[in-house]
Amino acid sequence: MPHTYNILNHIPADVACLDDYSRYAREHLPDSFWHYINGAGADGISKQRNRQCFADIVLKPLVLSGVQLPDTTCSLFSQQPFKEHHSQPFMLAPVAYQKLCHPDGEIATAQAASAQDVAMVLSTLSSQPLKDVAAFKGAAAQWFQLYIQVEPSATFDLIKKAELAGYSALVITVDALINGLRNAEQRSGFCLPEHISAINIADYQQPTAQSLAQCLAQAPSWQTIKEIKAQTKLPIILKGILSVADALKAQQLGVAGIVVSNHGGRVLDTVASPIEQIAAIRHAVGDDFTLLLDSGIRRGSDIFKALALGANSVLIGRPLMYSLASAGPLGVAHMIRILKDELAFTMAMCGCNNLAEITQDCLQNK
Structure with missing residues (x-):
């Protein structure tokens, strides 16, 4: 039986920042849904660390700078024809x-x-067909995230469908070989309702519950990425890299970029926060390699900090779900608008006319 949605058809007057949407989502979602979306791996230490590390970075304002409306446009992928x-x-x-x-x-x-x-x-685990979602694409890009399937034929079929639907990049998640130890989700008894499924992989045979040894035996490797790269013309971004060593391997393999990520703290707990790692990774890979970052971003100032430390762009995860649950597409659009305004405000207060001017000099003690 489908659950009853409790979605507002307006923006609540007291929503002023992204965290306000989490409060409404908690009220509107069934308990088990909330724990699935908001939950983290094990004790949630990495999830908390993601936020704390952003809070610990101190901005350096610049007064009387004469900045008008900052330019927030950016380019991703230095190599043609991928440049966006x-x-x-x-x-x-x-x-x-x-x-x-x-x-x-x-x-x-x-x-x-x-x-x-x-x-x-x-996501590969989208609850809507990838072709149907692509039909609502506007001027901005749509990328497809890939979970590598056990059967290579299923993986290649998914990639082909994404190419035909017009997705312009392939984001391969590499840090979730198995689900994390999501204890809060387990305690709540979460399971997908019958009317919700990973519809894009419904035609492929899915393995039943397996042992850790079986999962690891079927896990993808760097060789798998090479094989995928040979099968697609789309730029490939590897999502879930936290170390300089893995970043350099990805760069040497010839992928278009990486997402420095700990999966929002949802897989292995007590790992480093991506914002702690991004500067060292940028130093190692050089200026021209595309770096994105996710995990813990809740403010436009967080985006600014990530860019100052070396990211080209960032990804927004849980706040998307909070705002969608609260006020539907209107809420998501409003959430995006908040981030736009906060980022522009932070740039102006720090004397940055454009993204190129956001550097480590904009941060204290960095």
């Missing part, structure tokens, strides 16, 4: 099963992204 121009240095992350929050799921998100001219990444 984006209106903002952030995009919507690939979040699974968005029908948990809204009956239109990922289509509602695509509508909001299109209205705000912001790119989005669609």
